[in-house]
Amino acid sequence: MGDGSPPEASRGSHPSPAVAASSDAEAIEVLDTEEGLPMAPEDDNDRVGRNQSSSSPTCCPKAKLPNHQPPTEQPLLSRTQCDTSRGQKHIRKHWKALFDQMSNKRSNSFRQAILQGNRRLCSKALLEETGLSLSQRLIRHVAYETLPREIDRKWYYDSYTCCPPPWFMIAITIVEVAFFIYNGVVLDRFVLQVTHPLYLKNSLLYHPQLRAQAWRYLTYIFMHAGIEHLGLNVVLQLLVGVPLEMVHGAARIGFVYIAGVLAGSLAVSVADMTAPVVGSSGGVYALISAHLANIVMNWSGMKCQFKLLRMAVALICMSFEFGRAVWLRFYPSAYPPCPHPSFVAHLGGVAVGITLGVVILRNYEQRLQDQSLWWIFVSMYVVFVLFAIFWNIFAYSLLDLKLPPPP
Secondary structure (H helix, E strand, O other), X not given: OOOOOOOHHHHHHOOOHHHHHHHHHHHHHOHHHXXXXXXXXXXXXXXXXXXXXXXXXXXXXXXXOOOOOOOOOOOOOOHHHHHHHHXXXXXXXXXXXXXXXXXXXXXXXXXXXXXXXXXXXXXXXXXXXXXXXXXXXXXXXXXXXHOOOHHHHHHHHHXXXXXXXXXXXXXXXXXXXXXXXXXXXXXXXXXXXXXXXXXXXXXXXXXXXXXXXXXXXXXHHHOOOOHHHHHHHHHHHHHHHHHHHHHHHHHHHXXXXXXXXXXXXXXXXXXXXXXXXXXXXXXXXXXXXXXXXXXXHOOOOOOOXXXXXXXXXXXXXXXXHHHHHHHHHHOOOOOOOOXXXXXXXXXXXXXXXXXXXXXXXXXXXXXXXXXXXXXXXXXXXXXXXXXXXXXXXXXXXXXXXXXXXXX
16 A cells, blocks of 8 residues: 555545535435425444444444543544544535425425424324314315315324415405396307307407407416306316315415416417307316326325225216317307307317316425426417417418407
């Protein structure tokens, strides 16, 4: 060893910062599955102490070597030991930065709950809790209906305060019902209002001749074809939308709903260019398809009762409503040459639900801007919206379509 190089054993006991950071990153990945936090890299004294404790059955498993040896056995610190100590500090600093970066994928509230060791996170399963009030059972039911992971369900159950309440879905439903009642009184018809000659004169629904009025791409949700159309949409969006909003908040659920509504009207303007659009089916189908896709993708983790039966009922209701829309689209119009409302808005809502909606519902209490899949689907949605805008500007004149007369 005349070249002064350290022995191989000494080099192997002190890995480089890059190797240590890589191994610590693998340990941090276990956080999402084992519901625990990675431990900091241990000192050499800790490692030696554990080795001695494993070889000596009389020692405590967590015993460490004394920090100070007798004066006759403690050598002076050499330059190599100083460098080793400095390297360990660098490893700890690098590990802490890496852990902070990884843990930022969770919101501050969720990370704080884990670090503080919330009592619910370490207790028995939420379903085994007894003596709960009616409101507590409702919150627990919502948690098991929408969240696939037990740690998320426990955290939601402990932190939910119903402040603010699920106001978005309730408010949008009240406005839709109010407009329907108003139109029913004005038209003196509540069943198949769309067949009334004056129905299309409303300034809220989307009409291909009036597509330059941009608000119609959103406000058409307040016009429904009849009480059967309104009834199915209201029931579905309350049964599915309200629990989802209780868990994910008004901002996320409102975004999915509005994105489905806009995608529905734009899809009609591209694929069914001569038909008007009414109803909130685009937003409703976006929520339902996102929820069903989330259940399918996390089937083993979803603990909701009768989930197969509930999925079947939801699919039957969606199919019935979609079939009614297809039948009405090709039913002879009461005011030719304008056809009845299109059914393509339903398909636009489904497309939004299984892309943007799935990402939003899957990442509970996580920052969406940190998710690469989120940006991919947002980019796809923006590209579709821009394409539909240019299509509406140029395609109608280039294709020389014969559009129905304005109402």
